Amino acid sequence: AQKVxxxxxxxxVVEKEDVTLDCxxxxxxxxxxxxxxxxxxxxxxxxxxRRNSFDEQNEISGRYSWNFQKSTSSxxxxxxxxxxxxxxxxxxxxxxxxxxxxxxxxxxxxxLLVSP
Amino acid sequence: DSxxxxxxxxxxxxxxxxxTLRCSPRxxxxxxxxxxxxxxxxxxxxxxxYNGEERAKGNILERFSAQQFPDLHSELNLxxxxxxxxxxxxxxxxxxxxxxxxxxxxxxxTRLTVT
Numbered sequence: 001a002q003k004v005x006x007x008x009x010x011x012x013v014v015e016k017e018d019v020t021l022d023c024x025x026x027x028x029x030x031x032x033x034x035x036x037x038x039x040x041x042x043x044x045x046x047x048x049x050r051r052n053s054f055d056e057q058n059e060i061s062g063r064y065s066w067n068f069q070k071s072t073s074s075x076x077x078x079x080x081x082x083x084x085x086x087x088x089x090x091x092x093x094x095x096x097x098x099x100x101x102x103x104x105x106x107x108x109x110x111x112l113l114v115s116p
Numbered sequence: 117d118s119x120x121x122x123x124x125x126x127x128x129x130x131x132x133x134x135x136t137l138r139c140s141p142r143x144x145x146x147x148x149x150x151x152x153x154x155x156x157x158x159x160x161x162x163x164x165x166y167n168g169e170e171r172a173k174g175n176i177l178e179r180f181s182a183q184q185f186p187d188l189h190s191e192l193n194l195x196x197x198x199x200x201x202x203x204x205x206x207x208x209x210x211x212x213x214x215x216x217x218x219x220x221x222x223x224x225x226t227r228l229t230v231t
Contacts, residue, residue, distance in 0.1 A: 032217075033216075033217035035219065037222075042224075043204065043224065043225055043227075044118070044222060044223070044224045044225065045206060045208075045222035046118075046222075047118075047219045047220070047221060047222075050217070050218070050219045052216075052217075091159065095217040099172065100171070100172060101216060101217035102149075102164045102171050102172035103149070103161035103164065103172055103174055104149075104151075104159075104161060104220060105161070106158060106159040106160075107158075108158050109158070109159075
C-alpha cells in the first residue's frame with residue numbers, strides 16, 4: 001500500500017534560517033512519482049516539483065532544493081534563507097504506476113511558520 | 117494562478133441538501149481530479165476523469181458523483197449532505213497521459229459548509 005509520512009506537524013523558524021521538511025514514503029511499486037505542493041494561507045495548492053523513481057539527482061530551484069534518497073525512501077525539501085512568504089503548509093505526495101498514476105496520495109502536511 | 121477554475125468559492129447549505137461543484141481544467145488538459153480536504157481526513161483523492169471517462173475512484177462516498185462533459189469541464193455532485201461533508205473540495209487537472217504521472221494543477225477550491 002502507498003503511504004506518505006510527514007512527521008513534522010509544524011516548524012517555526014526565523015527569517016533567513018534554513019529549514020528542511022521531511023517526507024518518507026512507502027510503496028511496493030518500482031515506478032512511482034513524488035511531488036511537493038505548497039498551500040499558502042490563501043488556500044490554493046501550488047505545485048513545486050515532480051520527481052520520478054528513476055531519477056535520484058537532487059534538484060535545486062532558487063532557494064528550494066530537494067533530496068531524493070531511495071535507500072531511505074525519503075524525499076526531503078530544504079528552503080535556504082527562509083522568508084516570511086514561505087509560511088505555508090507543505091505537502092509531499094506520491095503516485096504509483098500500479099494505480100495507473102491516477103491519484104496522488106498526500107502526507108498530512110508540515111506547517112512552516114517563518115517569523116521576521 | 118494555476119489556470120484551473122472552480123465555482124462557487126464558498127457554499128453554505130443544510131443537511132440533507134444537494135449541491136453541485138463545478139470545475140474548468142487548464143486549457144489543453146484532458147484529466148480532471150477531485151480531492152477533499154478536511155481536518156480529520158487530510159487531502160483525499162475522490163475521483164478522476166480523463167477525456168470524459170471515469171478513470172479512477174478513491175474514497176468517494178456513494179452519495180457523491182461526478183462527470184466530465186464534452187467541453188472537459190467537470191461537476192462534482194454531493195447529495196444527502198451531512199455535517200461531516202463540510203470540507204474544502206479541490207479540482208485539479210493535468211495532461212493526464214496514463215503512461216506517466218504529470219503534475220496536477222489545482223484550482224482555488226470550493227469551501228463547503230453544511231449546517
